[in-house]
Amino acid sequence: MGTGNFGKVCEIREFGTGRHLAAKFASADASRQATLHAEIQNERDIMGILSKPGHPNLTTLQGTLSENNVTYLLMDLGGPSLSSHLAAGKRFTPTQVASLMKQLISGIGYMRSQSIQHNDIRADNLLYDGNVLKICDFGRATKMGILQPTVVLNYMPPEVLSGCRSHNLDMWSAACLMVELLLGEQLVTRQQLNVNDNNHIPLSRGDRNQMIRRQITEAAQRIEACAGKDAAQLFRGMTRLMKSRITPEEALKSPFLAWLPTTAV
Incomplete structure:
Protein backbone atom coordinates (compact mmCIF):
# COMPACT_ATOMS: atom_id res chain seq x y z
CA MET A 1 0.00 0.00 0.00
CA LEU A 77 -8.15 1.11 6.35
CA GLY A 78 -8.63 4.52 4.81
CA GLY A 79 -8.66 5.61 1.22
CA PRO A 80 -5.67 6.59 -0.92
CA SER A 81 -3.43 9.37 0.37
CA LEU A 82 -4.53 12.89 -0.39
CA SER A 83 -1.15 13.41 -2.07
CA SER A 84 -2.00 10.68 -4.58
CA HIS A 85 -5.24 12.52 -5.45
CA LEU A 86 -3.27 15.73 -5.99
CA ALA A 87 -0.57 13.97 -8.00
CA ALA A 88 -3.26 12.54 -10.28
CA GLY A 89 -4.44 16.08 -11.07
CA LYS A 90 -7.49 16.13 -8.79
CA ARG A 91 -8.76 19.67 -8.22
CA PHE A 92 -11.06 20.40 -5.32
CA THR A 93 -13.87 22.94 -5.27
CA PRO A 94 -14.05 25.43 -2.37
CA THR A 95 -16.94 23.42 -0.91
CA GLN A 96 -14.91 20.21 -1.06
CA VAL A 97 -11.94 21.99 0.51
CA ALA A 98 -14.18 23.25 3.30
CA SER A 99 -15.28 19.69 4.02
CA LEU A 100 -11.71 18.38 3.99
CA MET A 101 -10.49 21.20 6.24
CA LYS A 102 -13.32 20.71 8.72
CA GLN A 103 -12.51 17.02 9.00
CA LEU A 104 -8.79 17.70 9.33
CA ILE A 105 -9.23 20.40 11.96
CA SER A 106 -11.72 18.23 13.85
CA GLY A 107 -9.08 15.50 13.99
CA ILE A 108 -6.42 17.97 15.12
CA GLY A 109 -8.79 19.26 17.79
CA TYR A 110 -9.37 15.74 19.11
CA MET A 111 -5.63 15.07 19.24
CA ARG A 112 -5.18 18.35 21.10
CA SER A 113 -7.86 17.33 23.61
CA GLN A 114 -5.74 14.25 24.32
CA SER A 115 -2.58 16.41 24.64
CA ILE A 116 -1.14 14.96 21.41
CA GLN A 117 0.48 16.87 18.55
CA HIS A 118 0.93 15.13 15.19
CA ASN A 119 3.93 17.18 13.99
CA ASP A 120 3.65 15.92 10.40
CA ILE A 121 0.35 17.11 8.89
CA ARG A 122 0.71 17.03 5.10
CA ALA A 123 -1.04 15.42 2.14
CA ASP A 124 1.11 12.26 2.36
CA ASN A 125 -0.28 11.56 5.83
CA LEU A 126 -3.94 12.11 5.09
CA LEU A 127 -6.15 9.36 3.67
CA TYR A 128 -9.23 10.23 1.62
CA ASP A 129 -11.78 7.82 0.16
CA GLY A 130 -13.80 10.53 -1.57
CA ASN A 131 -15.93 11.14 1.50
CA VAL A 132 -14.03 10.72 4.77
CA LEU A 133 -10.58 12.12 5.52
CA LYS A 134 -8.40 10.34 8.07
CA ILE A 135 -5.13 11.50 9.61
CA CYS A 136 -2.55 8.70 9.63
CA ASP A 137 1.15 8.06 10.34
CA PHE A 138 1.77 9.06 13.95
CA GLY A 139 5.48 8.21 13.85
CA ARG A 140 6.47 11.80 14.62
CA ALA A 141 3.63 12.54 17.03
CA THR A 142 4.46 13.64 20.56
CA LYS A 143 2.71 14.52 23.76
CA MET A 144 2.30 18.26 24.25
CA GLY A 145 5.39 19.92 25.67
CA ILE A 146 7.83 17.35 24.34
CA LEU A 147 10.41 18.62 21.85
CA GLN A 148 9.29 17.98 18.27
CA PRO A 149 11.35 15.47 16.26
CA THR A 150 12.92 16.12 12.86
CA VAL A 151 10.15 17.57 10.72
CA VAL A 152 9.31 18.47 7.13
CA LEU A 153 10.49 22.06 7.18
CA ASN A 154 8.24 23.63 4.55
CA TYR A 155 5.17 22.68 6.61
CA MET A 156 6.57 24.19 9.79
CA PRO A 157 5.76 27.62 11.31
CA PRO A 158 8.44 30.25 11.88
CA GLU A 159 8.91 29.40 15.55
CA VAL A 160 9.89 25.81 14.73
CA LEU A 161 12.17 26.95 11.90
CA SER A 162 13.88 29.10 14.56
CA GLY A 163 14.46 26.04 16.72
CA CYS A 164 11.71 26.65 19.29
CA ARG A 165 8.90 24.42 20.46
CA SER A 166 5.38 25.06 19.25
CA HIS A 167 2.10 24.07 20.89
CA ASN A 168 -0.02 24.56 17.77
CA LEU A 169 2.13 23.79 14.74
CA ASP A 170 -0.48 21.34 13.42
CA MET A 171 -2.78 24.27 12.65
CA TRP A 172 -0.02 25.98 10.65
CA SER A 173 0.59 22.76 8.70
CA ALA A 174 -3.15 22.51 8.03
CA ALA A 175 -3.05 26.04 6.58
CA CYS A 176 -0.22 24.92 4.27
CA LEU A 177 -2.45 22.09 3.08
CA MET A 178 -5.33 24.51 2.51
CA VAL A 179 -3.12 26.43 0.07
CA GLU A 180 -2.27 23.24 -1.81
CA LEU A 181 -5.94 22.25 -2.09
CA LEU A 182 -7.23 25.65 -3.20
CA LEU A 183 -4.28 27.01 -5.20
CA GLY A 184 -2.48 23.87 -6.33
CA GLU A 185 0.90 24.92 -4.93
CA GLN A 186 2.82 25.03 -1.65
CA LEU A 187 2.73 28.03 0.65
CA VAL A 188 6.50 27.84 1.13
CA THR A 189 8.85 25.50 -0.73
CA ARG A 190 12.16 24.04 0.34
CA GLN A 191 13.76 25.98 -2.50
CA GLN A 192 12.42 29.26 -1.10
CA LEU A 193 13.84 28.34 2.29
CA ASN A 194 17.13 27.50 0.56
CA VAL A 195 17.23 24.18 2.39
CA ASN A 196 20.19 22.02 1.42
CA ASP A 197 20.64 18.27 1.84
CA ASN A 198 21.62 18.70 5.49
CA ASN A 199 18.44 20.66 6.30
CA HIS A 200 20.56 23.76 6.96
CA ILE A 201 18.69 27.01 6.33
CA PRO A 202 21.12 29.80 5.41
CA LEU A 203 18.46 32.54 5.38
CA SER A 204 18.56 34.85 8.39
CA ARG A 205 15.56 34.65 10.69
CA GLY A 206 14.42 38.13 9.68
CA ASP A 207 14.70 37.49 5.93
CA ARG A 208 12.98 34.13 6.26
CA ASN A 209 10.08 35.47 8.32
CA GLN A 210 9.63 38.43 5.97
CA MET A 211 9.48 36.04 3.01
CA ILE A 212 6.94 33.82 4.77
CA ARG A 213 4.71 36.78 5.69
CA ARG A 214 4.83 37.97 2.09
CA GLN A 215 3.82 34.50 0.89
CA ILE A 216 0.94 34.45 3.36
CA THR A 217 -0.36 37.84 2.18
CA GLU A 218 -0.26 36.77 -1.46
CA ALA A 219 -1.87 33.38 -0.73
CA ALA A 220 -4.67 35.00 1.31
CA GLN A 221 -5.49 37.35 -1.54
CA ARG A 222 -5.67 34.46 -4.01
CA ILE A 223 -7.73 32.34 -1.60
CA GLU A 224 -10.21 35.19 -1.21
CA ALA A 225 -10.47 35.47 -4.99
CA CYS A 226 -11.24 31.79 -5.49
CA ALA A 227 -13.04 30.78 -2.28
CA GLY A 228 -14.26 33.99 -0.63
CA LYS A 229 -13.51 36.20 2.37
CA ASP A 230 -14.43 33.57 4.96
CA ALA A 231 -11.86 31.13 3.57
CA ALA A 232 -9.19 33.84 3.50
CA GLN A 233 -9.99 34.89 7.06
CA LEU A 234 -9.65 31.30 8.28
CA PHE A 235 -6.31 30.94 6.51
CA ARG A 236 -5.00 34.16 8.02
CA GLY A 237 -6.00 33.02 11.50
CA MET A 238 -4.20 29.71 11.08
CA THR A 239 -0.99 31.43 9.97
CA ARG A 240 -0.75 34.04 12.72
CA LEU A 241 2.23 34.13 15.06
CA MET A 242 2.13 31.31 17.59
CA LYS A 243 0.66 33.25 20.53
CA SER A 244 -2.29 34.52 18.49
CA ARG A 245 -2.77 31.56 16.11
CA ILE A 246 -6.32 30.28 16.27
CA THR A 247 -7.09 26.97 17.95
CA PRO A 248 -9.01 24.12 16.29
CA GLU A 249 -12.08 25.06 18.33
CA GLU A 250 -11.94 28.63 17.07
CA ALA A 251 -11.30 27.50 13.50
CA LEU A 252 -14.35 25.24 13.49
CA LYS A 253 -16.51 28.30 14.25
CA SER A 254 -15.31 29.97 11.04
CA PRO A 255 -18.18 30.70 8.63
CA PHE A 256 -16.18 28.84 5.98
CA LEU A 257 -16.58 25.62 8.00
CA ALA A 258 -19.41 26.09 10.50
CA TRP A 259 -22.25 25.43 8.04
CA LEU A 260 -20.99 21.91 7.34
CA PRO A 261 -22.38 18.95 9.33
CA THR A 262 -20.19 17.53 12.07
CA THR A 263 -19.28 13.85 11.91
CA ALA A 264 -20.17 12.10 15.13
CA VAL A 265 -17.50 10.15 16.99
Missing part, protein backbone atom coordinates in the same frame (compact mmCIF):
# COMPACT_ATOMS: atom_id res chain seq x y z
CA GLY A 2 2.80 2.43 0.79
CA THR A 3 5.39 3.55 3.30
CA GLY A 4 5.37 5.50 6.54
CA ASN A 5 8.03 7.27 8.55
CA PHE A 6 9.53 4.06 9.84
CA GLY A 7 8.29 1.25 7.61
CA LYS A 8 5.92 -0.20 5.08
CA VAL A 9 2.15 -0.54 5.06
CA CYS A 10 0.27 -3.45 3.52
CA GLU A 11 -3.35 -4.58 3.48
CA ILE A 12 -4.21 -7.79 5.32
CA ARG A 13 -7.34 -9.85 5.89
CA GLU A 14 -8.09 -10.83 9.47
CA PHE A 15 -8.90 -14.47 10.08
CA GLY A 16 -12.25 -15.05 11.78
CA THR A 17 -13.80 -11.69 11.04
CA GLY A 18 -12.76 -11.38 7.41
CA ARG A 19 -12.25 -7.65 7.83
CA HIS A 20 -9.49 -5.89 5.93
CA LEU A 21 -6.91 -3.92 7.90
CA ALA A 22 -3.74 -1.96 7.24
CA ALA A 23 -0.60 -3.49 8.78
CA LYS A 24 2.41 -1.26 9.34
CA PHE A 25 5.79 -2.82 10.06
CA ALA A 26 9.43 -1.82 10.28
CA SER A 27 11.63 -2.14 7.22
CA ALA A 28 15.29 -1.14 7.57
CA ASP A 29 18.80 -2.49 7.88
CA ALA A 30 20.19 -3.70 11.20
CA SER A 31 21.88 -0.37 11.94
CA ARG A 32 18.50 1.28 12.46
CA GLN A 33 16.68 -1.46 14.34
CA ALA A 34 17.06 0.17 17.79
CA THR A 35 15.79 3.51 16.47
CA LEU A 36 12.92 1.85 14.66
CA HIS A 37 11.91 -0.09 17.77
CA ALA A 38 11.61 3.19 19.69
CA GLU A 39 9.62 4.80 16.86
CA ILE A 40 7.27 1.83 16.68
CA GLN A 41 6.76 1.95 20.44
CA ASN A 42 6.04 5.68 20.25
CA GLU A 43 3.50 5.31 17.45
CA ARG A 44 1.81 2.40 19.22
CA ASP A 45 1.57 4.39 22.46
CA ILE A 46 0.27 7.52 20.72
CA MET A 47 -2.32 5.59 18.72
CA GLY A 48 -3.35 3.73 21.85
CA ILE A 49 -4.16 7.05 23.52
CA LEU A 50 -5.99 8.38 20.47
CA SER A 51 -7.99 5.20 19.82
CA LYS A 52 -9.91 5.48 23.12
CA PRO A 53 -12.60 6.45 22.32
CA GLY A 54 -11.23 7.39 18.89
CA HIS A 55 -12.28 9.89 16.26
CA PRO A 56 -13.73 9.40 12.76
CA ASN A 57 -10.97 11.51 11.20
CA LEU A 58 -8.06 9.55 12.72
CA THR A 59 -6.89 6.08 11.79
CA THR A 60 -7.59 3.76 14.71
CA LEU A 61 -5.22 1.19 16.20
CA GLN A 62 -6.99 -2.17 16.08
CA GLY A 63 -4.20 -4.16 17.69
CA THR A 64 -0.59 -5.26 17.40
CA LEU A 65 1.06 -8.45 16.22
CA SER A 66 4.63 -9.67 16.80
CA GLU A 67 6.13 -12.35 14.60
CA ASN A 68 9.78 -13.26 13.92
CA ASN A 69 10.96 -10.16 15.82
CA VAL A 70 8.79 -7.91 13.66
CA THR A 71 6.04 -5.79 15.24
CA TYR A 72 2.98 -5.02 13.16
CA LEU A 73 0.58 -2.19 13.96
CA LEU A 74 -2.91 -3.13 12.79
CA MET A 75 -5.09 -0.19 11.79
CA ASP A 76 -8.38 0.46 10.06
